[in-house]
Amino acid sequence: MNRRQAIRLVTVSGAGLFLLRCSGTNARTFPVKLNGASAERGHRLREAGTGKPSRIEHEGVIIVGGGVAGLSAAGALKEGGVDDLLVLELEDEVGGNARSGANAHGRFPLGAHYLPVPETSDDRLIAFLGSCGSIIGRTQEGLPVYNEEHLCGDPHERLFHRGQWRSGIRPRSGLSAADEAQFDRFERMVEDLRQVKGEDGRWAFAIPVDASSTSEDTEALRRLDDISFSDWLAQLGFSAPALLWYLDYSCMDDLGAPAQQVSAWAGLHYFAARRGYGANAEQGSVLTWPEGNDFLVNALKRPVKDHTRTAALVRSVRSSGETVEVDVEHMDTGEMVRYTARHVVLSVPQFIASRILGPVGERRAAGLEYAPWVVVNLTLERPPEERGGEPMAWDNVLFGSKSLGYVNASHQRLDHPRSVILTHYRALTGRTPRLARELVAGVEIAQWVDDAVAELEQVHPDIRDRILEAEVAIWGHGMIVPIPGFIHGGVRRELQRPIGGRIHFAHSDLSGMSLFEEAFHHGSRVAQEILSGWPA
Amino acid sequence: MRALLFTTVFIIATCGLVYELIAGTVASYLLGDSVTQFSLVIGVYLFAMGMGSLASKYIERDLLTWFIRIELLVGLVGGISSTLLYLLFGTVASFHVVLYLLVFLTGALVGLEIPLLMRILKDQVEFRSLVANIFTFDYVGALLASVIFPLVLMPYLGILRTSYLIGLLNIAVGLILLQRFRSEVKRPWALQTLAVILLLAFVLAFALAERVQTFTEGLAYNGRIIHAETTPYQRIVVTREHDGLHLYLNGNLQFSTYDEYRYHEALVHPAFMHASNAKRILVLGGGDGLALREVLKHTGVKQVDLVDLDPAMTRLFSENVKFCALNEDAFHDPRVHVHNADAFTWLRSDTSTYDVVIIDFPDPNSYSLGKLYTTSFYRTLNSRLHEKSVVVVQSTSPYVATASYWCIHNTLRDVGFQVSPFHVYVPSFGDWGFFLASRSSLVTHPIDAKVPRRFIDDRTFAEATHFPPDIAWRGTEVNRLNDQALVRLFEEEWSKVGQ
Numbered sequence A: 001m002n003r004r005q006a007i008r009l010v011t012v013s014g015a016g017l018f019l020l021r022c023s024g025t026n027a028r029t030f031p032v033k034l035n036g037a038s039a040e041r042g043h044r045l046r047e048a049g050t051g052k053p054s055r056i057e058h059e060g061v062i063i064v065g066g067g068v069a070g071l072s073a074a075g076a077l078k079e080g081g082v083d084d085l086l087v088l089e090l091e092d093e094v095g096g097n098a099r100s101g102a103n104a105h106g107r108f109p110l111g112a113h114y115l116p117v118p119e120t121s122d123d124r125l126i127a128f129l130g131s132c133g134s135i136i137g138r139t140q141e142g143l144p145v146y147n148e149e150h151l152c153g154d155p156h157e158r159l160f161h162r163g164q165w166r167s168g169i170r171p172r173s174g175l176s177a178a179d180e181a182q183f184d185r186f187e188r189m190v191e192d193l194r195q196v197k198g199e200d201g202r203w204a205f206a207i208p209v210d211a212s213s214t215s216e217d218t219e220a221l222r223r224l225d226d227i228s229f230s231d232w233l234a235q236l237g238f239s240a241p242a243l244l245w246y247l248d249y250s251c252m253d254d255l256g257a258p259a260q261q262v263s264a265w266a267g268l269h270y271f272a273a274r275r276g277y278g279a280n281a282e283q284g285s286v287l288t289w290p291e292g293n294d295f296l297v298n299a300l301k302r303p304v305k306d307h308t309r310t311a312a313l314v315r316s317v318r319s320s321g322e323t324v325e326v327d328v329e330h331m332d333t334g335e336m337v338r339y340t341a342r343h344v345v346l347s348v349p350q351f352i353a354s355r356i357l358g359p360v361g362e363r364r365a366a367g368l369e370y371a372p373w374v375v376v377n378l379t380l381e382r383p384p385e386e387r388g389g390e391p392m393a394w395d396n397v398l399f400g401s402k403s404l405g406y407v408n409a410s411h412q413r414l415d416h417p418r419s420v421i422l423t424h425y426r427a428l429t430g431r432t433p434r435l436a437r438e439l440v441a442g443v444e445i446a447q448w449v450d451d452a453v454a455e456l457e458q459v460h461p462d463i464r465d466r467i468l469e470a471e472v473a474i475w476g477h478g479m480i481v482p483i484p485g486f487i488h489g490g491v492r493r494e495l496q497r498p499i500g501g502r503i504h505f506a507h508s509d510l511s512g513m514s515l516f517e518e519a520f521h522h523g524s525r526v527a528q529e530i531l532s533g534w535p536a
Numbered sequence B: 001m002r003a004l005l006f007t008t009v010f011i012i013a014t015c016g017l018v019y020e021l022i023a024g025t026v027a028s029y030l031l032g033d034s035v036t037q038f039s040l041v042i043g044v045y046l047f048a049m050g051m052g053s054l055a056s057k058y059i060e061r062d063l064l065t066w067f068i069r070i071e072l073l074v075g076l077v078g079g080i081s082s083t084l085l086y087l088l089f090g091t092v093a094s095f096h097v098v099l100y101l102l103v104f105l106t107g108a109l110v111g112l113e114i115p116l117l118m119r120i121l122k123d124q125v126e127f128r129s130l131v132a133n134i135f136t137f138d139y140v141g142a143l144l145a146s147v148i149f150p151l152v153l154m155p156y157l158g159i160l161r162t163s164y165l166i167g168l169l170n171i172a173v174g175l176i177l178l179q180r181f182r183s184e185v186k187r188p189w190a191l192q193t194l195a196v197i198l199l200l201a202f203v204l205a206f207a208l209a210e211r212v213q214t215f216t217e218g219l220a221y222n223g224r225i226i227h228a229e230t231t232p233y234q235r236i237v238v239t240r241e242h243d244g245l246h247l248y249l250n251g252n253l254q255f256s257t258y259d260e261y262r263y264h265e266a267l268v269h270p271a272f273m274h275a276s277n278a279k280r281i282l283v284l285g286g287g288d289g290l291a292l293r294e295v296l297k298h299t300g301v302k303q304v305d306l307v308d309l310d311p312a313m314t315r316l317f318s319e320n321v322k323f324c325a326l327n328e329d330a331f332h333d334p335r336v337h338v339h340n341a342d343a344f345t346w347l348r349s350d351t352s353t354y355d356v357v358i359i360d361f362p363d364p365n366s367y368s369l370g371k372l373y374t375t376s377f378y379r380t381l382n383s384r385l386h387e388k389s390v391v392v393v394q395s396t397s398p399y400v401a402t403a404s405y406w407c408i409h410n411t412l413r414d415v416g417f418q419v420s421p422f423h424v425y426v427p428s429f430g431d432w433g434f435f436l437a438s439r440s441s442l443v444t445h446p447i448d449a450k451v452p453r454r455f456i457d458d459r460t461f462a463e464a465t466h467f468p469p470d471i472a473w474r475g476t477e478v479n480r481l482n483d484q485a486l487v488r489l490f491e492e493e494w495s496k497v498g499q
């Protein structure tokens, strides 16, 4: 009866899966929405401008791009006394990669969604978090006291590994003694690296990247920027598959690319640069909100609300004597306007800055690599069925999968919503980011949803039937990739230098890492640059 | 004859597969993790079929008689297995063993069917076409089963009726074969009687499936179920045993009418002994209205707000005559205002202050309930208090979950409350603990003699504040939203007593 059994097994498992899929009703369809960087508006920049500006306006400072960097710059300038400033943002909402979406069931991130608690000495960021209500005071010893509703709620993370959800993302089960020893060795190494300071008194691995030590005694560590993380790991004999998976996951999570594509310095930075803690937040704690980093964007945009124009496509920026000319197409009115300003901040990624600047900016984006991201938000009528193990956490990762798993956007909510919104993250990494981007461009939106759902079905068998709606955000140039040589090779410093003392640059890609802290830092930095020469 | 036997193959193949799907469904329903349950059930079932086939070679004579007997047996075992599983779940210690035994038994019987049939038919049909036809009908039957089970049987009949129906089919097959080949069967009368009895039993069960459902559930509880309801938030079950009523939420006992007065008097009256002139009262949780009943005994009370997540709970206890008698119609008192909302969010949108707050949440056995025991929750609560307000918190068993109990204490202290612990004996629960908390120091006043009581008096309360060394205060982590120490402690401590 062997064949009978074999074929029956197929039928039965088919029936089983079928049963799980429809659980008695026919498979549902649900609406899918597209969000993210609007490709159509972005591509208009490549086409020639339509006609002459209809009028000319004058401003003190124009900020091109209302992402975290641009809004930080605007806020710092306003605080420094600059009142005639204007932020021009292409999309209908400011926030860039940190924007959020919303539907009847709640809010959810479209991109950036968390911020690790900053170092206790990072006064600027701590002051900013105070203004957001995320830090509610300081203890006598000077430790920040966090608003516990903004700290990631318990349980934080879980990993689906060997048929079970297990707490934490670092794989722990089924490791051989040798693998375990490699994990230990790696963890000890990064623990040591976290404590290394140069003779200049700066950490070897710091946030922002530009605050890292530049003295001679840390030169050897900076050399790690010349080789790829995976080569470095191989050189040191790190070969345990679970460890390599974990490190790949970590690089993708923060840098958008696997260990093979990023420099060893950048890969180690993920582990060795996070020293922040607070009175009620241990090291490694993160801040997060249902709407992700859009919470922070909201606090950034409030003080400069009256100085912001959205739906404004900046087409060109040109120096002209004592002023800078900015040509803008207002997408809402269709009007072309020429602004003149004493200073202009380009808080857009360099490949866009390059186009806006024309010949002056020709080579700005040469050699810069960006990783595309696809973020799929799934609104479920109720929490999905679980496989065994730990209950749903904020961050939920599947061992060995091609995505980064999902974040439960409803996790931070204190009420009892019946529905949940899960945010599925995937960084596209082909052999090169460019290849990956071409791939992104060629795929139907529904296909991204289907990919995400198919993956999650492994751990939530009934998820497909629970979906009420889906929203996809595609970020073609989501994150700068710190390829070997980029962070400490000198190009970055070049790119940060203002042109003619009037055109300034502030974007997270100038750090080689797309992080909130980096964007915030560049915003503050250019504000100082401008304010130092500002007439009192 | 051939047509009849091939139809038989078709029917038994369909039935065989449905039994397997039923077992898989019941197992995933009761145990969760459907992928694992289905996989294991399928594996065990197929293996058992193999064993059944193997066993068929030991049947040497009277093949047709044996086949009919097996049909009756398959119908019986397969038909009642889901009922048995429901009955035994929660009453036997090793449910997995029972589950796989039943799956094995059904599988083995089903495995006997086809080999026997092939042997019965081998002299009447040419071997080549016999094999081809039998397998064809077998597989087509399997396909039919896998389609109608999720699309027709489950949605329209439900699991119990499906089982009875499929059991009936097997028995009917046995009965029809018996009629048709009467002369070739041994002791046809005995078999026929048995078949008819089984047939009637299943028809009856099919008609009464609804009652069977409630009954099987009843066994998991003590006593008879008089009310059962699944709300979006929980499963509410009320049982009656002798003269007492018991309320279960998600299978956890909330109160028993024998001794609930002890719990609710201890929850409410000590708080009033520490508050002076309490007029505005807030009750969080407590949708059964029993704490409310005690509160309303204090004649000085002007207004009571009760916040309970589940409208079904407050509806049940404000509309059902039996339950209204229990809470003395508390919900119809004009001083009472009910809010069906999540307590955390409700507190934030609220703007008034209260003299006494009574917190009667379920135990912190999940992260979402644990949120209601965190520093953030108590801080939010604090904003609704004045200097003299008194809060009481039901805080699990200090005997079973000593660290959990003191963790709640330490969390209240961390927020800046003055806290005083006390515990009483409630027979249904065991040693049960509470905390009084206030911004200012807690001063005990004599209990208001006008308030009718059976349990709490000044002396009882005084003794309740004493904690012997085995359950005395201990240091623990503080329970925070970002680090729910309490949920982990609670899980650890209660799992030791196997609850």
Ligand SMILES: Cc1cc2nc3c(=O)[nH]c(=O)nc-3n(C[C@H](O)[C@H](O)[C@H](O)COP(=O)(O)OP(=O)(O)OC[C@H]3O[C@@H](n4cnc5c(N)ncnc54)[C@H](O)[C@@H]3O)c2cc1C
Binding pocket: A045, A064, A065, A066, A067, A068, A069, A070, A088, A089, A090, A091, A094, A095, A096, A097, A098, A110, A111, A112, A113, A114, A115, A293, A312, A313, A314, A315, A347, A348, A349, A352, A373, A374, A375, A475, A477, A478, A479, A506, A507, A508, A509, A514, A515, A516, A517, A519
């Ligand atoms: C999927 C994803 C997840 C992420 N997750 C995190 C996270 O969890 N934590 C974290 O710290 N970081 C995360 N990041 C990184 C995130 O990009 C940074 O934290 C930060 O938001 C970048 O800000 P920015 O201002 O440097 O750049 P951007 O967000 O790129 O801002 C640039 C702005 O310029 C606008 N613009 C572009 N062209 C024009 C034009 N021609 N005219 C006018 N305006 C224009 C854009 O619309 C945009 O608003 C994530 C990124 C992605 C893609």
